[in-house]
Amino acid sequence: MSTLSISPAFRPARRPTRVVELAETSARRSTVRLTHRGRVVFVLAFLAMAFVVMVGLGGWATASHDAGTPQPVRVVEVQEGDTLYGIAGRVARPGHVREMVHEIQQLNSLSSAGLQAGQKLAIPAS
Template sequence: MSTLSLSPSFVRTPATVTAQPDRQPGRRPRRRAASARLTRLTRRGRVVVVLSFLLAALVLTTALGGWAAATHDVVGGHTHAVRVVTVQPGDTLYDIAGRVARPGQVADMVHRIQELNALPGSTVQVGQQLAIPR
């Protein structure tokens, strides 16, 4: 973690501001320009700035988060034609894979369906929609 500490190199003290012997009587001393003043945030001000930044970051990530959504038709950078199948009562992942796979390649099809749908295991729920390679 890094720390940044800023300290002013020159600070006018009240004695320096009032003691001006070459001042003409009856003239007001010139004020410093507004840009030369130091700006300090109170604790409440720092909290408001941090919360404002976090709110802006939340709004931005929510608005742009749709671009990061996964799609059913891309696996490993390759586009695949898919169809969507809804799991019916009594269906298992192996039954669904057996309907679309060539004989002897059911296990490979199960693995492809798991990758395509980001399934952690072979368990499916009734009503779940699965993308199946054509």
């Protein structure tokens, strides 16, 4: 029987490294890695900066204090069987019924085209 013993002091020979090689490899391998807490801090800092910029520039987006010129309107009471398109068709120029429906919806803050009998609608007078 044969035995083989390896001494812990045995190390293979290494070639000597130059200082320049170490500097080059460390420069190539250096990448920025953020931890989870670092990412959270980075995102919160970005959101805080965005909030400060939006608040700072938000004053430019305000409406003026001057009132616009009121649009002349007439009030029409909805009868049984009337539709928004029918009412708009009576007052709109030919070919512009859709635009008139949209304008009536905006004037009266209507979310849909559904009407009820007895409802009063503001319609452009022009």
